[in-house]
Amino acid sequence: MQNHRWLRTPDGTPRRISYGADYNPDQWPREVWDEDVRLMKQAGVDVVSVAIFSWAKLQPAEGQWDFAWLDEVIDLLHANGIGVDLATATASPPPWLTTLHPEVLPETADGQIVWPGGRQHWRPTSPVFRRHALALVEKLAERYGAHPGVVAWHVNNELGCHNAYDYSDDAARAFRVWLEARYGGIEGLNHAWGTAFWSQRYGSFDEIQPPRRSYAFPNPTQQLDFARFSSDALKDHLIAEREILNRLTPDIPVTTNFMIMGETRHGDYADWAHEVDFVSNDHYVTEGRDELAFSAALTSGVAGHRPWFLMEHSTSAVNWQPINRPKHGNELVRDSLTHVAHGADAVCYFQWRQSAAGAEKYHSSMVPHGGEDTRVYREVVRLGGILQDLQPVAGSDREPSQVAILFDWDSWWGSELDSHPTDRLRYRREAVEWWTALMNAGIRADVVPADADLSGYRLVIAPVLYAVSEERRARLEAYVHGGGSLVATYFSGIVNADDRVWLGGYPGALAELLGIRVEEFRPLWDDETIGLSIGARGRLWSEPVDVVADDVEVLARYTESELDGGAAVTWRRAGDGAAGYVSTSLGVDGLAALLPLLLERAGVASELPEPLRGTVELAVRRAGDSRVRFLINRTDDEVRLDGIEGEYLVGDAVLAPRGVAVVR
Missing domain, CATH: 3.40.50.880 (Class I glutamine amidotransferase (GATase) domain)
Structure with missing residues (x-):
C-alpha cells in the first residue's frame, strides 16, 4: 500500500469497526431516503458506498451534468452521521457514450463485439473511454473533495470483473508497448517466448497480436504475458483515476474493491495493493466457508496484515449462481465476523435496499423486499450491535501465524x-x-x-x-x-x-x-x-x-x-x-x-486445546499488548470452549452452532 490511511472521521471520534453497504438511492423515490436513514441508524450503519453505477444519472448526455440529487444524498447521510465512500461512477458507461463511441466496446478472442446492456462494457486500454471517465472523476473530485461527509474514494468497481480480457486493436497496441517495456528488444521477446518453435519468430513488435483465437495452442508465454498485461492495464486505469483524486483531494484516502474469491484471477492483487491507501475486497461464498476463511486470510496477506475493508458480501442468497439458497441460522453473523477475524475493519454488503427491478433484484440485501419486519433485517441489526462491542479490535493488525x-x-x-x-x-x-x-x-x-x-x-x-x-x-x-x-x-x-x-x-x-x-x-x-x-x-x-x-x-x-x-x-x-x-x-x-x-x-503445534482442534477456527488480532482471539464454530453443533480464558467481548464459553466468540 502507498501509505496505510483509513476512512476519515471527525476529530475526536474513536475508531470503530465500520458497517454498511452499497447504497443506490437513485433507484428509489425521494421519500424512501428518509426511511433508509432511519433504518441505517437503527442497524448501526456508519458508512455506505454511493454512486457506483450512477454515470448515466450524473451525466445524462455529453456536456450535461446533474449533481443536485447526489448533493442532497450526501448532505442527508452526513447530517445523520453516515459517511460516504464515494464512487467515481466509471464502472459502467452510459448509453450515450457507447452510441457516440462504439470503439470503446471490448472484443472477445473471437473478434466479437461485447455490446451494451449489462455492465463494464468498456476497454481498459481505450483512450476514448479513459478521456471521458477521467473527466467524470475530475468533476466529482472538484465538487465533493471538500465535503466532510466523504470519508473515502471508491475507484470504479470490481475492476475487470467482466472486461479483464479485451482483444481489440486498442489492446493490441497497448500490449505491444507493454511487451517492449518488458523485454527491451524483439530478440529478448523471441528468446522468452521460444518463438523458434512453430516458426513464430517476430521481426518487430508491430507483428505481435493478443492471443486471439487460433488453431492448435497459442504460444504459452504469450498467453501468460497477456494475463500479466491485462492485470497491468486495469491497474493503470486505477492509477489514472487515483492520480486525479490525490491531486485534487489529497486528504481523502483512495481504494478500489478487489475480488479475492473463488476462481477470480484476472488481477494480481498483491501487485495492485501498492496502489491504494487501504485494501478493499468483495467476497461471496461459492465453495463453502473454508474458502471464505482462506480468501479472508489471503486478503490480509495482500494487505500486509493491516486492517482492510470488506466492501461487499451477501446477507443471504445471491442471484447469479445456478441455484441460490438463503443463508441460515448464524451464517450472516459468522461469515461477517470471520472476515473481521482476519483483519477487516469494515463490514459492508451488496446492497442496502433490495432492488425492485433489474438484474440483481433477487440478490439479498440488508433491507429485503419484505422490509424491516424480516429475519434478515433483524440479523442485520443484531450484527450491528455485535460490531459495536468490537471497538477494542478496531485498528489492530492481524497477528502473523507460525x-x-x-x-x-x-x-x-x-x-x-x-x-x-x-x-x-x-x-x-x-x-x-x-x-x-x-x-x-x-x-x-x-x-x-x-x-x-x-x-x-x-x-x-x-x-x-x-x-x-x-x-x-x-x-x-x-x-x-x-x-x-x-x-x-x-x-x-x-x-x-x-x-x-x-x-x-x-x-x-x-x-x-x-x-x-x-x-x-x-x-x-x-x-x-x-x-x-x-x-x-x-x-x-x-x-x-x-x-x-x-x-x-x-x-x-x-x-x-x-x-x-x-x-x-x-x-x-x-x-x-x-x-x-x-x-x-x-x-x-x-x-x-x-x-x-x-x-x-x-516444530509447529496447535494453539487450541485438543478438543477444539478441527471444530473451531482460530484467528488473532493484536494492537500493542492487546491480543484478541476469534473462535469460530465450523460445525452445526454446540461447542464448549473449555480452556479458553479471558474477557469475552462477543459470545460466551458455549459456542452456538455456527457461532463466534471473541475473547480478549
Missing part, C-alpha cells in the same frame, strides 16, 4: 495454461485444501503473496509453485538455510518467469534444495487414485521421484502401480532448516495423514 501458505498469481496463471500434462489441475483448489487440512488440525495459518517476507514463519507451504525465478529460488533457499521449513508440492519450480523450463530434471529450480530429481510427470486419470504408505491416497498427479542426496528422508512411499516402493513425500535438512516435497495431490483427507509428520519436523 505457518504460511504461499499464493502466487504467476503460478496460478501459468500452471493452468493449455498443452500441459493435465488440464484438471486447479491451483487455488490445492491451496485451499492445504488451508482446510491445517484448520482441521487446529493450526492457525496465513496466506501470503509469494514474495512476502517469510522470515517469521516456522513452516511455509508452497502449493504448485509452478513459476520460480532465479531471485525467488535464492529467497526460498535463504529462508530454508536460515532455519525455516519449506514444503513444495508437485508441479513446483518447473519454469522461470518467462515460462521456460528449468533444465536438468524436475522440480527444476527447487531440485537441488530438495535433493530429488523427477524425469517425467505421471498425471492420473479422472477416476484413478494411488496409494501411499501413510494410508492416504493421491489423485490427479503422481511422479517417479528419484532421491539423489544421501540426507533425504522418505516420509511416504507409493504402494501401487509401477511407482510401488518409490518415494512420494520427502524431507531434507538443509542449513538450519529443511525442505520437503509432496509429489501428488492428497486432498484434505490425505493431508490429514501427512500433516502431523510435517508439523512435528517443523
Whole structure:
C-alpha cells in the first residue's frame, strides 16, 4: 500500500469497526431516503458506498451534468452521521457514450463485439473511454473533495470483473508497448517466448497480436504475458483515476474493491495493493466457508496484515449462481465476523435496499423486499450491535501465524495454461485444501503473496509453485538455510518467469534444495487414485521421484502401480532448516495423514486445546499488548470452549452452532 490511511472521521471520534453497504438511492423515490436513514441508524450503519453505477444519472448526455440529487444524498447521510465512500461512477458507461463511441466496446478472442446492456462494457486500454471517465472523476473530485461527509474514494468497481480480457486493436497496441517495456528488444521477446518453435519468430513488435483465437495452442508465454498485461492495464486505469483524486483531494484516502474469491484471477492483487491507501475486497461464498476463511486470510496477506475493508458480501442468497439458497441460522453473523477475524475493519454488503427491478433484484440485501419486519433485517441489526462491542479490535493488525501458505498469481496463471500434462489441475483448489487440512488440525495459518517476507514463519507451504525465478529460488533457499521449513508440492519450480523450463530434471529450480530429481510427470486419470504408505491416497498427479542426496528422508512411499516402493513425500535438512516435497495431490483427507509428520519436523503445534482442534477456527488480532482471539464454530453443533480464558467481548464459553466468540 502507498501509505496505510483509513476512512476519515471527525476529530475526536474513536475508531470503530465500520458497517454498511452499497447504497443506490437513485433507484428509489425521494421519500424512501428518509426511511433508509432511519433504518441505517437503527442497524448501526456508519458508512455506505454511493454512486457506483450512477454515470448515466450524473451525466445524462455529453456536456450535461446533474449533481443536485447526489448533493442532497450526501448532505442527508452526513447530517445523520453516515459517511460516504464515494464512487467515481466509471464502472459502467452510459448509453450515450457507447452510441457516440462504439470503439470503446471490448472484443472477445473471437473478434466479437461485447455490446451494451449489462455492465463494464468498456476497454481498459481505450483512450476514448479513459478521456471521458477521467473527466467524470475530475468533476466529482472538484465538487465533493471538500465535503466532510466523504470519508473515502471508491475507484470504479470490481475492476475487470467482466472486461479483464479485451482483444481489440486498442489492446493490441497497448500490449505491444507493454511487451517492449518488458523485454527491451524483439530478440529478448523471441528468446522468452521460444518463438523458434512453430516458426513464430517476430521481426518487430508491430507483428505481435493478443492471443486471439487460433488453431492448435497459442504460444504459452504469450498467453501468460497477456494475463500479466491485462492485470497491468486495469491497474493503470486505477492509477489514472487515483492520480486525479490525490491531486485534487489529497486528504481523502483512495481504494478500489478487489475480488479475492473463488476462481477470480484476472488481477494480481498483491501487485495492485501498492496502489491504494487501504485494501478493499468483495467476497461471496461459492465453495463453502473454508474458502471464505482462506480468501479472508489471503486478503490480509495482500494487505500486509493491516486492517482492510470488506466492501461487499451477501446477507443471504445471491442471484447469479445456478441455484441460490438463503443463508441460515448464524451464517450472516459468522461469515461477517470471520472476515473481521482476519483483519477487516469494515463490514459492508451488496446492497442496502433490495432492488425492485433489474438484474440483481433477487440478490439479498440488508433491507429485503419484505422490509424491516424480516429475519434478515433483524440479523442485520443484531450484527450491528455485535460490531459495536468490537471497538477494542478496531485498528489492530492481524497477528502473523507460525505457518504460511504461499499464493502466487504467476503460478496460478501459468500452471493452468493449455498443452500441459493435465488440464484438471486447479491451483487455488490445492491451496485451499492445504488451508482446510491445517484448520482441521487446529493450526492457525496465513496466506501470503509469494514474495512476502517469510522470515517469521516456522513452516511455509508452497502449493504448485509452478513459476520460480532465479531471485525467488535464492529467497526460498535463504529462508530454508536460515532455519525455516519449506514444503513444495508437485508441479513446483518447473519454469522461470518467462515460462521456460528449468533444465536438468524436475522440480527444476527447487531440485537441488530438495535433493530429488523427477524425469517425467505421471498425471492420473479422472477416476484413478494411488496409494501411499501413510494410508492416504493421491489423485490427479503422481511422479517417479528419484532421491539423489544421501540426507533425504522418505516420509511416504507409493504402494501401487509401477511407482510401488518409490518415494512420494520427502524431507531434507538443509542449513538450519529443511525442505520437503509432496509429489501428488492428497486432498484434505490425505493431508490429514501427512500433516502431523510435517508439523512435528517443523516444530509447529496447535494453539487450541485438543478438543477444539478441527471444530473451531482460530484467528488473532493484536494492537500493542492487546491480543484478541476469534473462535469460530465450523460445525452445526454446540461447542464448549473449555480452556479458553479471558474477557469475552462477543459470545460466551458455549459456542452456538455456527457461532463466534471473541475473547480478549
